[in-house]
Amino acid sequence: AQTVTQSQPEMSVQEAETVTLSCTYDTSESDYYLFWYKQPPSRQMILVIRQEAYKQQNATENRFSVNFQKAAKSFSLKISDSQLGDAAMYFCAYGRGGATNKLIFGTGTLLAVQP
């Protein structure tokens, strides 16, 4: 069965600095998707970034980028120039698409941003 592990329950970063959140996963599949979702105190789930496993190039969205290491089954999120609004819970997720579209989530990393 597929699993997603986030080993950092909490992280802290100074405003304007860079922080990296870690995620590892386990799967025997070769074709899949990986996601980072942000959950602020409002509890709304917001998609931050998505990576297709067949793409070697790391995905980027403005200040957010990933380091996707397929062989190591690692998918870390880097947030550059951290802002106060980045403070939230961040969830890593895995999805296969196809017939079963369910997402498998990690337990989350709570990110605090210090002014």
Add this chain to the structure above:
Amino acid sequence: NAGVMQNPRHLVRRRGQEARLRCSPMKGHSHVYWYRQLPEEGLKFMVYLQKENIIDESGMPKERFSAEFPKEGPSILRIQQVVRGDSAAYFCASSPPGQGYEQFFGPGTRLTVL
């Protein structure tokens, strides 16, 4: 284009009552997913539905829980005879046909069982 809508946002039930949670997907989305988030945990998949069909219910508890997505109207997650352990946030997501990797989430319904 309105996002995924869920109602109610907050629901309080006493033990033994029924809870009905509603989800209206985004326009053009015919696939709906329900996830549950227990306190201090990540989201756990419950069920995946298309119009009038349950595609994958591998995450649904075998008893008391049911889901439907009728031809007309919202998707409903129904919990019968609620217990305190059912207290959680229930999230609905939707996706366009053939794009299950692109799930948009609603704001969630927080269920509290007294």
